[in-house]
Amino acid sequence: MILPHDITALILCGGEARRLGGVQKALLDLHGQPLVSWLLVALASHVGGIVISANDDLQHYAALGYPVVTDVRPGLGPLGGLQSALTQVSTPWVFVCPGDMPYMDGRVLDRLREQVGTSGAAYPFDGSREQYLCALVRADGLEKLTDYLATGRRSAYGFLEAIGAVQVNMPELRECFVNVNDPETLDSLRLGKKPTVTGTTA
Numbered sequence: 001m002i003l004p005h006d007i008t009a010l011i012l013c014g015g016e017a018r019r020l021g022g023v024q025k026a027l028l029d030l031h032g033q034p035l036v037s038w039l040l041v042a043l044a045s046h047v048g049g050i051v052i053s054a055n056d057d058l059q060h061y062a063a064l065g066y067p068v069v070t071d072v073r074p075g076l077g078p079l080g081g082l083q084s085a086l087t088q089v090s091t092p093w094v095f096v097c098p099g100d101m102p103y104m105d106g107r108v109l110d111r112l113r114e115q116v117g118t119s120g121a122a123y124p125f126d127g128s129r130e131q132y133l134c135a136l137v138r139a140d141g142l143e144k145l146t147d148y149l150a151t152g153r154r155s156a157y158g159f160l161e162a163i164g165a166v167q168v169n170m171p172e173l174r175e176c177f178v179n180v181n182d183p184e185t186l187d188s189l190r191l192g193k194k195p196t197v198t199g200t201t202a
């Protein structure tokens, strides 16, 4: 059984946010806090540590109180962030999570660690979409990831399939996967309900 202290949460904030004009979307204000702060608080008691994957505005990310890892090879997309972090984490598992999902909470991670079994990774299916960037991955997968990226492939789906990841159905948690990609979504979340920190701590 994987325990919370066996896991490092890797919060991906290293993208270009082109649909939002290139801002640091994880740092945008949502109900009085940087958007990413909501998920940092929600996940903190469900993991042994947190690392932020970012490439710009590093002092602002560092001010959130967690180590910041930059992409060693920029331009590889989210898997580049994972590859860079895997060289540094000391836990046996990593939970990769986009920094633009303010309603993420620890129940998602708890479900993944309960269901991953002997597989090398697990990711959620929220009832309508596979959430490949919210994956629980064995930290010893660095070599496989490096080999995968060396083939020129960049898709998280392809990598998870290559390492035999299991899909975990959690339609009841679909609200956790709302993510901010464009100004319209940001505006509607600002008018909507404040994220809450729910879920159980194992």
Ligand SMILES: Nc1nc2c(ncn2[C@@H]2O[C@H](COP(=O)(O)OP(=O)(O)OP(=O)(O)O)[C@@H](O)[C@H]2O)c(=O)[nH]1
Binding pocket: 012, 013, 014, 015, 016, 017, 018, 019, 020, 053, 054, 071, 074, 075, 076, 077, 078, 080, 081, 082, 097, 098, 099, 100, 133, 181
């Ligand atoms: N470390 C790292 N994270 C990335 C990279 N590209 C995307 N991400 C993160 O992966 C998650 C999903 O990214 P997307 O929303 O698809 O891309 P984005 O760059 O944030 O936004 P768009 O440019 O509008 O597509 C976000 O949390 C991003 O911050 C990258 O090259 N490195």
